[in-house]
Amino acid sequence: MGTEMMPVRPEERGLAGDSGSGECAAPLGLYVHVPFCAVTCDFCAFYQKRPEKGDFRRFVDGIRRELDLVSPDRPPSTVFWGGGTPGLLPPEFIRELGEIIGGLRGGVPEEWTVELTPESVRDGRLEALREIGVNRVSLGVQTFDTRLLEIIGRRSSREAVVKAYSKLREFGFDNVNLDLMFAFPGQTLEEWEGDLREAAELGSEHLSTYCLTFEEDTALWVKLSRGEVALDEDKEIAFFGKAEEVLEGAGLFKYETSNYCRSGRECLHNLHTWRMSEWIGLGPAAASQYRGRRCANPAGLEEWLAGLDDGRRGSEDRVELTRELLAADSLIFGLRLRHGVDLAALEERFPGTVSPALRGYFCRLEGEGLAGGADEDRLWLTRRGRLVADRIGSDILEYFD
Ligand code: SF4
Structure with a gap:
C-alpha cells in the first residue's frame, strides 16, 4: 500500500444526518x-x-x-x-x-x-x-x-x-x-x-x-x-x-x-x-462504513474467502453507528481539513452536538492560538493546532462520553 488511502472515517455537511439507512444520497x-x-x-x-x-x-x-x-x-x-x-x-x-x-x-x-x-x-x-x-x-x-x-x-x-x-x-x-x-x-x-x-x-x-x-x-x-x-x-x-x-x-x-x-x-x-459519508470495503482486511455499521473483513485471504463461502462478510470490528459517534468523528476528521468544520452544518446534522461545554473548549483552543473561528460557524486549526491535532481529537472525544 501507499500511504494516501489511510484507514480513516469522516464529516459534517450535506449528509442529511444519515448514519447509513441506505436512503441517503451521500456519496x-x-x-x-x-x-x-x-x-x-x-x-x-x-x-x-x-x-x-x-x-x-x-x-x-x-x-x-x-x-x-x-x-x-x-x-x-x-x-x-x-x-x-x-x-x-x-x-x-x-x-x-x-x-x-x-x-x-x-x-x-x-x-x-x-x-x-x-x-x-x-x-x-x-x-x-x-x-x-x-x-x-x-x-x-x-x-x-x-x-x-x-x-x-x-x-x-x-x-x-x-x-x-x-x-x-x-x-x-x-x-x-x-x-x-x-x-x-x-x-x-x-x-x-x-x-x-x-x-x-x-x-x-x-x-x-x-x-x-x-x-x-x-x-x-x-x-x-x-x-x-x-x-x-x-x-x-x-x-x-x-x-x-x-x-x-x-x-x-x-x-x-x-x-x-x-x-x-x-x-x-x-x-x-x-466527511463521514459511506464506503464499502471489499477484499481481505477492508473496512466499511455502510448501512448504519462499521466493520472490517478478516485480514487473511483464506479467512475472507471462507467467510464468503458461508455468505458472510464484515465479521470483524463491528460497531453500530450512533449519532454521537458520527458527530465526534465528523469533528475530529473535519478538523484535519484546512477549511475546518462548518459548525452550523454539524449542528443541523447532529442537533445538540455543539454543546456550551464544547463551545467553551473551542474558545480555549482559540485563546491558546491553536484554533480560529470558535465564535463563528466554522472552526479550523491554526498551524500550531494542526501539530497537536491528535491531542485535540482525544480532548474532543471526552465531550461525547
Ligand atoms: S503493502 Fe506493505 S509491503 Fe506492500 S508495498 Fe505497501 S508498504 Fe510495502
Missing part, C-alpha cells in the same frame, strides 16, 4: 484491498501476502461474490484500489476486476484511483487501467533516496520513479498523486527537503506526505525495540514544517493535515471519508 465510496506484495517493506503493517499460484483468480472471484453479497443501493461516486500492490495484478485480471466494478449500475465513478508502485508501472497494465476507466493513479514513491529506501526494505530507485511518472503521463493519466514518507531513521532535514523538491518538480496534481510510523509486528518495530533506530518527535515537527514551506512555495495547497494538491485536485475518495 458512496468503494475501496478494494488487493492484498498482494512481492516483498514486505520493513514499516508495513497492512495485510498483504506474496501471491501464490491461483491467488489472483481466487481473489477476483471473491470480489465478485462479495459485491453480490453487499448489493450496493447506489453506484459509487469514487473507487479506490489499494493494498498491497494492485499493480501486481496482471492486465487480464485488472480488466476483469474493472468489469466487475464498472458493471455496477450507474456507470463510471467520478474518481477511480489505483495505487501503483513505480516497478509495477508497465505498458500492458496502464493500457488495461485506461480501458476500464481509471482516471487517477497514486504512485508509492516514499523517498527518492536509495539509502533510505534500503533502510525501509523497499526495492526502488529515483530512476524507477521518474520513469514510472513519465510513463503515466505518456498514457494520459492527468491526475497523479505521489506518496512520500518522512522521518526515516537517520534522515536529515536536508534529505527530506531534497525529496520534497524532487517531488514538486515532477509536477504531480497531488502529494501525500506521511510520517513514518513504527507499528507493532513490523521489522521496523523490532529495530526500534532493539535500539537500532530511535524516534525523534522534535525532528518530526521540523519535517512537517519543511513540507509546508517547500510544497506551498511550489504552488500546492495543503488541504488536509498530510495532503497537498493543485487547484481542484483534492482526493475525492478521501474527502468523502473524512
Whole structure:
C-alpha cells in the first residue's frame, strides 16, 4: 500500500444526518484491498501476502461474490484500489476486476484511483487501467533516496520513479498523486527537503506526505525495540514544517493535515471519508462504513474467502453507528481539513452536538492560538493546532462520553 488511502472515517455537511439507512444520497465510496506484495517493506503493517499460484483468480472471484453479497443501493461516486500492490495484478485480471466494478449500475465513478508502485508501472497494465476507466493513479514513491529506501526494505530507485511518472503521463493519466514518507531513521532535514523538491518538480496534481510510523509486528518495530533506530518527535515537527514551506512555495495547497494538491485536485475518495459519508470495503482486511455499521473483513485471504463461502462478510470490528459517534468523528476528521468544520452544518446534522461545554473548549483552543473561528460557524486549526491535532481529537472525544 501507499500511504494516501489511510484507514480513516469522516464529516459534517450535506449528509442529511444519515448514519447509513441506505436512503441517503451521500456519496458512496468503494475501496478494494488487493492484498498482494512481492516483498514486505520493513514499516508495513497492512495485510498483504506474496501471491501464490491461483491467488489472483481466487481473489477476483471473491470480489465478485462479495459485491453480490453487499448489493450496493447506489453506484459509487469514487473507487479506490489499494493494498498491497494492485499493480501486481496482471492486465487480464485488472480488466476483469474493472468489469466487475464498472458493471455496477450507474456507470463510471467520478474518481477511480489505483495505487501503483513505480516497478509495477508497465505498458500492458496502464493500457488495461485506461480501458476500464481509471482516471487517477497514486504512485508509492516514499523517498527518492536509495539509502533510505534500503533502510525501509523497499526495492526502488529515483530512476524507477521518474520513469514510472513519465510513463503515466505518456498514457494520459492527468491526475497523479505521489506518496512520500518522512522521518526515516537517520534522515536529515536536508534529505527530506531534497525529496520534497524532487517531488514538486515532477509536477504531480497531488502529494501525500506521511510520517513514518513504527507499528507493532513490523521489522521496523523490532529495530526500534532493539535500539537500532530511535524516534525523534522534535525532528518530526521540523519535517512537517519543511513540507509546508517547500510544497506551498511550489504552488500546492495543503488541504488536509498530510495532503497537498493543485487547484481542484483534492482526493475525492478521501474527502468523502473524512466527511463521514459511506464506503464499502471489499477484499481481505477492508473496512466499511455502510448501512448504519462499521466493520472490517478478516485480514487473511483464506479467512475472507471462507467467510464468503458461508455468505458472510464484515465479521470483524463491528460497531453500530450512533449519532454521537458520527458527530465526534465528523469533528475530529473535519478538523484535519484546512477549511475546518462548518459548525452550523454539524449542528443541523447532529442537533445538540455543539454543546456550551464544547463551545467553551473551542474558545480555549482559540485563546491558546491553536484554533480560529470558535465564535463563528466554522472552526479550523491554526498551524500550531494542526501539530497537536491528535491531542485535540482525544480532548474532543471526552465531550461525547
Ligand atoms: S508495498 Fe510495502 S508498504 Fe505497501 S503493502 Fe506492500 S509491503 Fe506493505
